[in-house]
Amino acid sequence: MTVVTAEPAVSTDPTASTDSAASTETRAAREVYRDVLVELLGRDERHVCLDSDTGLFSATAWGDAAPRYLNLGIAEQNLMGVAAGLARSGRVPFVNTMATFAATRALEAVKLDIAWNNLPVRIVATHGGLSAGHLGSTHHALEDLGVMRMLPNMTVLVPADGPATETLVRSCAELPGPVYLRLGRGATPDLAPGAEPVRIGLAQRLRRGTDVTLIATGPHPVLTAVGTAEELARTGIDVAVLNMHTVKPLDREAIVEAATRTRGIVTVEEHWAAGGLGSAVAEVVADLGVACPVRRVAVADRFAAGTGGHRHLLARNGISGAAVTEHVRRLLA
DSSP states (O other), X not given: OOEEEOOOOOXXXXXXXXXXXXXXXXXXXXXXXXXXXXXXXXXXXXXXXXXXXXXXXXTTSOGGGXXXXXXXXXXXXXXXXXXXXXXXXXXXXXXXXXXXXXXXXXXXXXXXXXXXXXXXXXXXXXXXXXXXXXXXXXXXXXXXHHHHHTSTTOXXXXXXXXXXXXXXXXXXXXXXXXXXXXXXXXXXXXXXXXXXXXXXXXXXXXXXXXXXXEEEOSHHHHHHHHHHHHHHHTTTOOEXXXXXXXXXXXXXXXXXXXXXXXXXXXXXXXXXXXTSHHHHHHHHHHHHTOOOOEEEEEEOSSOOOSOOOHHHHHHHTTOSHHHHHHHHXXXXX
16 A cells, blocks of 8 residues: 655645636525524424524524523534533533534543543534634644544544535434534535535445546535546546445445445545544555555645635645545556
8 A cells, every 4th residue: 555645736826726616606504504504403392502602593593492502602612512411411412613613722621521421412613724824823733634534432523515404414414423514614615506415424426437436525625625536537537436435434435446346445534644534545545455545635644824715725835636636647557
């Protein structure tokens, strides 16, 4: 097995876009989540919403469910402790905060209060990856998937668009243990209609192919994978694409099929190369003992310095169609 990290393809164009699979932007996933949650709270009194002053929810949105919306302020560790207590008392808390604060600042409480007790707390983390790029490196979340997938009992979900967000929010509301749901900040295009339905624990097949398999997670990486696969098809390269919206539990069967039926795997993610989707896929391939190269398109082992727009930072840090194409061609050389 070969594991290679993509070197950043630096772009100085602040308008650089990875959105090659769709042309129109729709509502942000966090807004879709908000609207679904308001509906869920109106239907089930077990559900409560704990906020960390994110500004996502207005005082007029809740109606009869208003008493079950609690804004605890910018105190993320306390937020997780309160959520654990409510969950232990029979409630199903949805906790809202930024991804970097959920995965680092509040990690001890997530680990010991929530995961260790296997409590049904839904941690909904916005501003995942580089989507808070306008706030600088302190607000980048490039470690959260690795951190959360290492915690026992934790389900880790990364929807690729608004419809998938709605499906996964509704589905995870009924899961017995803790959930980490990673969302971005701004609106991204919906995937093309007609794809397989999104189901927790099962990879969504977006394209079939026989040469190389692209496995991606998150809105921009998935759109990049689909768009790049379509471009490569025009040159005679047949590429399969899997949307791995569930990072844990990972769809091992889909990875086994990719490793045995195509000539290599390229993972695409908005995360540091260490610990994220690429690492998880490489672990499965290593367990198989098959000679399948795994190459990772991810942020290199350094802080993504500077501020800027989301797409600009993605391109600057190597999350691009050019990086995917380069790895596919190397695998087939």
